Amino acid sequence: MAMKASIGGLCPSPHSFIDISERPFLVGRPLRLQFLPISRRGTTPDQKHNVIVSRRLFGLEEAMRVRRSRESEESVKVRKRPPLKRGRVTGRLLVPDHIPKPPYAGSEVLPELSIEHQVHDEEGISRMRASCELAARVLDFAGTLVRPTITTNEIDKAVHKMIIDAGAYPSPLGYGGFPKSVCTSVNECMCHGIPDSRRLxxxxxxxxxxxxxxxxxxxxxxxxxxxxxxxxxxxRLVRVTEECLQRAISVCKDGASFKKIGKRISEHAERYGYGIVDRFVGHGVGTVFHSEPIILHHRNDRSGRMVEGQTFTIEPILTMGSIDCITWDDGWTTLTADGSPAAQFEHTILITRTGAEVLTKC
Known part of the structure; x- marks a missing residue:
């Protein structure tokens, strides 16, 4: 559960430079024309050395930035709908007394991040597989409910029932005061959207x-x-975000550096000009909901290596525009500051000697 001017006749003075970096048909870094001295009596040997001096152009990077901006504008134009607004939030759903609850249930205080990395023995791994398999089935079921006119509150109710019917507790419910059993983040909502009466x-x-x-x-x-x-x-945003997650998982194994995750995600996202949200991170998960290690999804120099038997989440959020965000006064719902769409995918993985097992793969 985180980049006009036109040029007519030029009469350059000796050693003059003309900056044409603002011309709209040029991309990348500034291009300058350098003119060397020319003798009044005619051609000099230096004349043939008049050159164009240019820094290395990063045309692809700039082109992708421009495309991202255009696609964001196109997305808003095609949708032709106002910015996301909060609907009516109903009360919390009940969980039967016989269902075991996590320690934070019943408290409004946000638990501190545990500093302990969660590494499991065989029994722990077996239990992790069971909880993750259930989470995957619930998510798959929730996806079948997605259609125009359904409310996110209806999705929450259906998810809640499936979880408690399986004898499990919906972890978000009551976590730091979160009022619902699932997070539903629509369009420009990056994450932690609270289910309400708004219809999809x-x-x-x-x-x-x-x-x-x-x-x-x-x-x-x-x-x-x-x-x-x-x-x-x-x-495309949704597809690339999922691809970023898969590429990140592919570098995970016993002894691998955690910073490889952010590097691999960044390499793929930047090809398409997408922003990578750095405010929200992946985390260790197991008997504790959130623990070390913190998983950064952007390029970073964070130290640490993966250990066999360890479980954690990878959950990149990509945007078509700014990665800056605003949070509603409910303290949870977080949106892109510029209203551009955002997408996220997440898996819990188990580190093995030779790779990573995706525990939440449906």
């Missing part, structure tokens, strides 16, 4: 974040779903 609309995208607490272990996963007919730019 044709063309929306929605991330559903499911965590279950089963037999003393948390399983955590999320996915961004398409609602109805979604425009191509937003479809």
């Amino acid at each position: 609309q044709d063309g929306d995208i929605i991330n559903i974040d499911v965590t279950v607490y089963l037999n003393g272990y948390h399983g955590d996963t999320s996915k961004t779903f398409l609602c109805g007919k979604v425009n191509e730019p937003m479809q």
